[in-house]
Amino acid sequence: MPVPVSAYLTVSAILFTIGTLGVIVRRNPLVMFMSIELMLNAVNLSFMAFAHFLNSVDGWMFIFLVLTVAAAEVVVGLAIIVSIFRSRHSINVDELNTLKG
């Protein structure tokens, strides 16, 4: 194997950390959503690396399911953000301290 599995996992760990950092420090919920996408994709990369190096198809299946869950999550999350923006005219997460519409 030219590139070892630990190299892929390291890239995956770095991407996951950057996603976590984005969720922690950004206060724009859209950018926080993008950071969550980043984390999901980092995990997808390690699934793919393991699927290739363990010679098993299960990693592909998990990537497919993660893709579906991510799509559903984006749809519902963006709908929530849009409806918050409609009632508040602001989407700064520091000001969103109540769930009441």
Next chain:
Amino acid sequence: MLLHQIAFYVLAAVAIASALGVISFRSAVYSMLSLIVNLMSLAFFFLMLQAIFIGTIQVLIYAGAVMVLFLFVVTMLAPDTESVGGRNPLRWQWGAGIGLGIILAGGLILAVVNGSLARDAHAVGADGLARQVALHGNVEAFGLALFHGFSFPFEITSVLLVIAVLGAVVLGRRILGREE
């Protein structure tokens, strides 16, 4: 196999740089475009790992459909999101976040490099995926695994998608008689 290594390091650099762009650009639209670059580089990673079908649906679904939905919402809310990143009263959060991030990344990388999971990663499943792909082709291997071994999670996925669509409709409708 030097070409493979060069491609890996270039892709890793692009992926990490674009991921840093996602969290550091002030405008949400730039973050969005940076995220699309990141997803494309991950699709190329998938192609490098000989998963042609997954790489294709990564581009089609993620970098295509999901990101276009994102971009619609970002541009719809763009005038407000510009001001969100502007004045930042909690500047120290970045320092604390970067410190915690370095600790997390260090722990994860230590676990990957030191742990047994990376060392044992060649042993299991001697002729699983590679033989299936060689025998049936890439998409057929995916479809056989999905519709034979994983048909129940696949059906659950359809329920999940229906729930997501219903949730989006319920959250997105305007309530009559309650104009904002």
